[in-house]
Amino acid sequence: MTSLLSSLVAGLLLVNLVALGTSRISTVVRSVAVQGVLLGVLAVTAHGSLSLRVLAVALASVLLKGWLIPRILFRALDQVAIKREVEPSLGLLPSLLLGAFATVLAVAAASRLPLAETRLAPLLIPASLATVASGFIVITTRRKAISQVLGYLILENGIFIFGLLLLEAMPFLVEAGVLLDLFVGIFVLSIILHHINREFASLDTRRLSLLKE
């Protein structure tokens, strides 16, 4: 079990780096989808015993993050017919290195904080913090509006990993609410993406500068 767990976590971290290092937006969407599926498997693996609730959370996460949201994003990509490159304001290699550095930092930070004596925490906490940091890097260093949505999804995935430690404290109602909020959020964002493209003839956030002091 532990070896499966560590390979899953390694996979998640690898996906972060792929998302940071690729020049194609569609690859970023795919990596976010893969991450969503990995998260579902991780949720089941992390809780050795299979309960209905864990299964439901895992299934909902796989369906939403691995299938539905990527579909919405691919549709948005098709509709707006933008150039398929990510156009980072910070080069791909520097942002990749930054992501790797953040991962190391996350491991170091987690080792300094007190952890519960479980097999999960030492793996999940650094993975969560590193994924949150990667999401932040994507949000802040990419110019396309859709990249900011993707960065937000990666950030949200990182938070989901942390949430696995607290599955007992979270009523199913809350889990469902979080996923519903995420879905509605992405849905609304994709509608506005469409409007941005129509009004500004671009998805470049540098054009979003009408409102200034």
Place this chain on the structure above:
Amino acid sequence: MPPLPVILPLVMAVVVFATPSKRWRPRLLAVTAAAHLAVTVAILAGSAPAGGGAWLRLDAPGRLLLGVVSLLFLACALYSVGYLRYRVERANRRFCACMLAALGTMSLVAYAQHLGLLWVGIEATTLATAPLIYFNRTARSIEATWKYLVISSVGIALALLGSFFVGYAALLGGGEASLLFGDLLGAASGLSKPWLRAGFTLLLVGYGTKLGLVPMHTWKPDAYGEAPGVVGAILAGGLTSCAFFALLRLTQITAAAGEGVYANRLLVAMGLVSMGVAGALMLGQRDLKRMLAYSSVEHMGILVVAIGLGAGATFAALLHLVNNAFGKGAMFLAVGNIHRAFGGKTTTEVHGAIRRLPLSGTLFLLGLFAVTGSPPFGFFLSELLILKAAFADHRWLVAGLFLGFLLLVFAGMGATSLAALQGRPPKSARTSSYRDSFATFAPALGLLGLVLLFGLHLPEAVRTLIADAAAVLEVGR
């Protein structure tokens, strides 16, 4: 069975969305708002059950929040009837449905007793209000909505991580991992300190983004500036109140765990910086709605300073919250009228608003005095109480800066507002057909009247509501 104040507006949002008649949707909106207030009053008076269970329960702070939100919303709904009659060329399906969804989700925040559920509610208020901001479908409003959604969502995501950190702090404390406020308060002394501190900081940044504290305030002037006035009233009066209650509850847990000094220091620093920066950005501000947005940043700063001053200022903070909700609501409704009458909202286009709109113009002037803390309005009382708490604690520097920033704000807001209110209306303003009507003026007058009443004589029922909420929130601090 979910409680009625939460479920009623959400069901009606669906009904309104499905209603084919454009004329009936605003009416249904107003009727639902009135029904919501009736149910709320019955619950507050104790003649109707509040409903809910362990996660959804209406405690004293929740009662206060529900009352404030419900009353503010009714004023906004009545105003919307007049507003949408005027903007008859616009589709109103999404507007009416999203308004009701916002009411339902704000009520959910009032009921939430679980950190996770609280988060779900606050994120849902963001999503429900986003389509309202781009009601006008201009390039500017789309840009504002984008910034609002992206910045708020990322900020609130951090608050979720912070909530998880607090939950993990409880797990390490040996207790069972629970995110219910009651359980967290009971187990506060055992919470793991490093995780709690990190969690509190993330929550402050997260919900601080929603409040619009500096430096996470950047979305606020854009969103408030481009949204219709009535939406600004909901955002500045309702949504900020929800986020503030979240922060208040978390500060209570953090203080009960013995980390109050750390939390208070952060809160006072952030609050004062917000007040100062907002004041500086108001100087020379030409856009009336953006000016009100910075005024909202300033008032959030005041509120955060007030909680940072410790338990003694809780009553003052809650009173200020009530004043802010109604006072800002009135101001945004009035500025919406001015915007329509002049076809613009900057001091280049707007002159002589008092001549052009004697009612809304005068109301805006009175509102200006109210929100800048002049007597006899309620803001004066609550700001005085906050200052008193600072003096009682011998926080001379805090009190001095607080007063200085209030003066700065008065100067900035006064100059901009007077430039718009005085003088002769430009010729272009005469082309607009807008005149003050009962539906677009009375709700603003009612809200400002309440702020005046709170300053002259705080009604016993309101005082009890606030005092009960303060008593619950002071436990452990």
